Amino acid sequence: MLLDEVRGDLAGQPADALLPPPRRGLGLDWTSIDDVAPLGDGAAVAILRLSDQRDVFVPLVHDGHWRRAEPGDAMSGSGLHAEPPLLVHIINPAPELTDLDERTVDVDMSNDIRVIGESVVAKWQFVAEPGSMAGPRMVEHLAEAGFTEMPEPLATVSWHDRLVIAYSRFLPQALDGWDWMLDDVRRMLEGEAEAPTWPALLGALTGRLHAAAATPTAVVPEPVTRADLAPLARHYRQLLAADLDPQMREALAPWTERFERACASVEAATSAQVIPVHGDLHPGQFLRWRDGIAIGDFDGNPLLPAEDRGVPGPTAHDVAGLVRGLDHVAIAAARRVDDPDALEAGRRWARAARDEALTAYLGVGGVPTLDLSLLEALESLSPLHESVYSSTYLPRWRYVPLAVLRGGW
DSSP states (O other): OHHHHHHHHHTTOOGGGTSOGGGTTSOOOEEEEEEEEEEETTEEEEEEEETTSOEEEEEEEESSSEEEOOGGGOOGGGGGGOOTTEEEEESSOOOOOSOOOEEEOTTOSSSEEEEETTTEEEEEOSBOOTTTTHHHHHHHHHHHTTOOSSOOEEEEEEETTEEEEEEEEOOTTOEEHHHHHHHHHHHHHTTSSOOOSHHHHHHHHHHHHHHHHTSOOSSSSOOOEEEOOHHHHHHHHHHHTOOOOHHHHHHHGGGHHHHHHHHHHHHHOTTEEEBOOOSSOOGGGEEEETTEEEEOOOOOOTTSOGGGTTSOBOHHHHHHHHHHHHHHHHHHHHTTSSOTTHHHHHHHHHHHHHHHHHHHHHTSTTOOOOOHHHHHHHHHHHHHHHHHHHHHTOGGGTHHHHHHHHHOO
8 A cells, every 4th residue: 555655664753854945954853744645756745744843744765665755756746647636737838848857946945846848837725635636726717817918827726725836937037026126226336337227117007916806707707805804913912922032022012002003004904905826925926037027926825724714805915015125125224235324225125116116006007996095004014924923933034023123114
C-alpha cells in the first residue's frame, strides 16, 4: 500500500528534509503522514501533520525510496495528469511541456514556486487547508471578465477542495516590486534617476483590476454586493490584541487611539459595497516583465484564516495596500542609501506618489465606488497589520513598520 511505503521511507527524517527551503531552519517538527495521492511515474503528494497541528503538502518522488521532490527531479508537471482523489481543473490550455526541467523562484515566503521549461509556473501550496481554492477562483473570474494583466491561469490541482498546485503561464524577465520598485526609488534617492512615473500606472492597473472584478461572469455571477464589515474590524481588533515583543508593543502604543478610531470606522460600515478583491495587494504583487506590469498572487491576506481570504471586500482594502506600499518601498530603498536624509526624502516622494496613484485609480472607468472614509481607516490600520505580519512571519521586515510607527503616516 502506497501510504505504508511512504510512511516507512520517511520515518525518522527531520522536518527540514520534507519542507520547502523558506520553511527550513525554523525548528518545526512533524508527527504523522496522514494520506498520500499518486501523481504517476514515481511521483506523489503527501499530507504531513506538523507538530503545530497544521497539515502541509509534500511533493514526493521515488528513486529506490520515497523522499521530498526537489526542482532537479522535474516532477511538477505530472500534476497536470493527476487522477482521483486529486482533481485537475483546466482553465486555459497549457503550452506543450517538451522541457520538464525546473527551477525554483524564491519570491514566496509561504509556498514553493517552480518554473517548468521556462514556460509554466507551478505553485505548490504549502498548507493543506479548506478555503484555499478562493484565490484560483478569483483568478478564473478575472480571466473570464477579460482581465489579462496577470499571469494567465492554466490549471489547478485540488484534493477535497484544498488547493495542491496552481499552474500559470510564465512571464519572461519578471521581477516583483520589492526588486524593481526599490531599485528605481534607490536610484532616485542617489541622484541617478528622476522620480519614477509608475505610481500612476499602478493606480490605473489596480482600477482595471477592480473594474474586471466587478464584471459578472459564470464564475461570479453577482460580483457587486453589500456586506457588513464587522468581521474585518474584528480581525484588526485581534491584531491589536496580538502578543508581540516589547519593542513592537512600545512602537504601537502611541497609536492605539488611532487604531481604535479606525476599527470603529470599519465597524460603522454595516452595508458597504463589496466586490471580489485581491486582498493582499502590496509592491511584491506587481510584476514588471518583458511586456509590461502584471498583478500576481491572489492567495489573500496570510493573517486571515483560509476560509475568510476569498470573502468579498471593499475596493478601499486593495487601494490602501497599494498606496501604503509606496511608503514601504521608500523606507526599504532609503535603507540601501548611504545618506541620513534619504528616509525623509523617500517618504516625501511616497506621499506625492500616493496622490498620483490614487488620482489614476479614480480616473479608470467602470470602477466601483471608493469609500474615502474606509480608505482612511484602512490606511491607518496598515502599520498594525505590518507589525503583526513581520513579527509572525518575516522578522527581517520589522524595520519597515517600525519606521512608519516612529515617523508617522
